[in-house]
Amino acid sequence: MARRLTPEARRAEIIEVARTAITEDGYRSLSLRGLARRCGMSAPGVMHYFPDMPALLEAVLDHRDETDLAAIIxxxxxDVTLVELxxxxxxxxxxxxxEVRNFDTLEAEALDPNHPxxxxxxxRTERTFEQLRPYIDREFENPGEVGTVVRLLLDGSRVARLRSPALSAVEQEAGWRAIQDVLDRYPRRGGSEPNAGRDRHRSRRTPAG
Incomplete structure (x- = not known):
């Protein structure tokens, strides 16, 4: 029997369980029936909150983006700089x-216009750029040009990652440093050094586990 929860808490639980299911098994393995079992509910019970899989998927993606952005910031x-962000x-x-591998697979599949x-x-692409715009406007002397470059760099790196998901850590690192080098060519407001904040954080960084 499902635990008694408020509607808001139940909805949040379904979203979190669905995110975990996609992380572990990928979106193709997700079904309303399987998700209901994970939540200790019936399929009609899940559909009371999400009438179909596209509605659930969008809620999961929204939740993931919101929580990830908050954690990163x-x-x-x-006072983080764009490159530090x-x-x-x-x-x-x-x-x-x-998790990244399975959600990247989902994004690659979603290139099909018929995908939910x-x-x-x-x-999301436009929304991500709008979230970055305040950092660009605050930091760079020519934010319009930098904004165009950032959009192209992010789109290009995302497409490269989706097409080549087996890129090694060394290859990914090289690509990221190339993006940093491009951004470092643009003058900052107040004449600040582009590498100062990044070097400060690098000195404190520990290897990812």
């Missing part, structure tokens, strides 16, 4: 390689 604090994101996802998550990932 909290790791560096409010990217570096924190990379470290965060390296430590979650199994296709529209979500189209919107």
């Amino acid at each position: 909290d790791a560096r604090g409010p 990217f570096d924190a994101a990379r470290a965060y996802y390296v430590a979650r390689s199994a 998550a296709h529209d979500y990932f189209v919107r």
Whole structure:
């Protein structure tokens, strides 16, 4: 029998259980019936909160993006630079390689316009850039040009990762350092050194476990 929870708590539990299921087995293995068993509910009970799999999937993706972004920003604090933010994101996802692999597979499948998550990932690309815009505007003297470059770099690196999911850690590191080198060519506001904050955080970094 399902535990008594408020509707908000029950909905949050279903989302978290679905995220765990995708992390462990991938989206293709997820079904309403299987998810209901994991939650100790019936399939109609799950459908009371999410009428179909596309609605559930979008809620899971929204939740993942929100919690990941909060954790990445909290790791560096409010004064983080753009490159430091990217570096924190990379470290965060390296430590979650199994989850990243299955959600990357989901994103690659969603390139198909008929996939239930296709529209979500189209919107996500624009939303991610809008979340980065304040960092770009605050830090760079020419934010418009840097914004264009950042968008191209992020789109390019994402496509490369989706096409070559077996990239080694060394290859991924080389690609990330190349992105940093490109951003370091753009002048910062107030004449700040682009590497200062990054070197400070590098000195404190420990290898991901």
